[in-house]
C-alpha cells in the first residue's frame with residue numbers, strides 16, 4: 105500500500121547577496137535575489153513498511169526534501185500525498201522551546217503531535233525512561249548538550265508508533281549507547297508497519313536500516329534502488345573528480361548491480377581467491393587464503409596503492425586494508441606492465457557468503473586519483489571447518505580458563 109507519493113516536486117529558494125537586499129526588494133519591488141533551485145523534478149513513492157535512505161553530498165537537497173514532507177517548508181511546485189501520521193526528527197532542537205524545561209517541552213511536542221494532556225500524562229513515564237536524562241528534565245532545554253536534546257526529542261517523537269518516521273541525521277549526535285536504543289526502536293516499529301525515511305552520512309546505518317536508497321545529486325534524484333548498489337555508486341561519484349573517471353554499473357553475478365569507476369590508468373584484469381595454491385570459491389573458517397589482484401598498466405604510474413574490502417551479503421564492511429596502510433613499498437609501473445599483488449590472510453570470519461571489492465588508486469584512498477575501483481569483483485563462501493561452534497561474523501580464536509574464588 106502506497107503511503108507517500110511525491111510527484112514532479114521542485115523547490116526554489118531565494119538567495120539574497122546580503123540582509124539589506126531582502127528589504128530593498130520588499131520596498132522597491134525590484135528583484136534583488138537570485139533563485140536557487142534546490143530540488144528539481146523529484147518523483148518517488150514509498151510503500152507501507154518500506155524504509156528509504158536518502159544519501160548525497162552536502163547541499164544535495166536531502167534535508168529540504170524531508171522538510172517538505174513534514175510540512176516545515178513548502179514546495180515551489182509539484183505535489184506530495186502523505187497518508188498517515190508522521191513523526192519527525194529533523195535538525196537538532198527543532199520544535200523545542202529553549203526556556204521550557206524538558207518536561208514542559210515533552211508536553212509541548214506531544215501537543216504538536218496531536219496528543220492531549222491526559223494521553224501525554226500516560227506516556228510520560230515511558231518517555232522519561234527511554235530518554236534517560238535524569239534530573240535534567242527539570243532544567244531548561246537551552247542548558248542541554250546536543251546529545252541530551254536528541255534523547256528527549258527522539259523519545260517524545262516516537263512515544264507512539266507513527267505511520268511514517270522521518271529521521272534526518274539527528275541521531276548522529278547521540279552517543280553509541282543511545283543510537284543502539286534508537287535503532288532497536290526503529291527496527292521494532294518497522295516490523296510493526298512504520299515506513300522510515302532516513303538521512304544519514306553513515307553508509308552502514310543506511311544499509312542496516314533501509315531496504316531502498318535514493319541518491320540526490322544537485323537537487324535531482326539520480327538513482328533509486330538497493331542501498332548496496334546506490335552506496336557503491338555514491339562512493340564512485342565522490343571520487344569522480346577527473347573528467348575521464350567514468351562510472352559504469354552493470355549486472356553481474358547474482359543479478360547484482362556492480363559499480364566500477366576510475367580513470368583506468370591501471371585496470372584490474374582479474375581477482376582470484378586461492379587456498380593451498382588453487383583458485384577456490386569456498387574456504388573453511390580459519391583457512392589461510394591468498395587474494396590475488398592482477399592488473400595492467402595503461403600509462404606510467406608511480407607507486408599505486410592496491411586495496412581490498414570484504415563485505416557480507418548485506419553489504420556490511422567486514423574488513424578492508426590496502427598496501428599503503430600495510431606500509432608495503434609499492435612499485436613504479438610503466439605502460440603495458442602487468443602487475444600482481446597478493447594479500448595473505450586468514451579467513452577468520454563466520455560461515456556465509458562474502459564479496460570482495462578491489463581498488464587501485466593513489467596514496468591512502470581513492471579520492472584524489474582513482475585508477476580502478478571494482479565493487480563485487482569476486483564472491484566466496486565461508487563454510488564451517490574444524491573449529492568449535494561459534495556465532496557472529498568474525499571468528500576470534502578464544503581460550504578460556506575456569507577458576508574458583
Ligand SMILES: Nc1ncnc2c1ncn2[C@@H]1O[C@H](COP(=O)(O)OP(=O)(O)OP(=O)(O)O)[C@@H](O)[C@H]1O
Pocket residue numbers: 117118119140142160161162163164165166167168169
Ligand atoms: N532557507 C534557505 N534559504 C536559502 N537556501 C537554503 C535554505 N535552506 C537550504 N538552502 C540551500 O539549499 C541547498 C540544499 O540544502 P539541504 O540542507 O537540503 O541539503 P542537504 O543535502 O540536506 O545537505 P547536508 O548533507 O549538508 O545536510 C543548499 O544549497 C542550501 O544552502
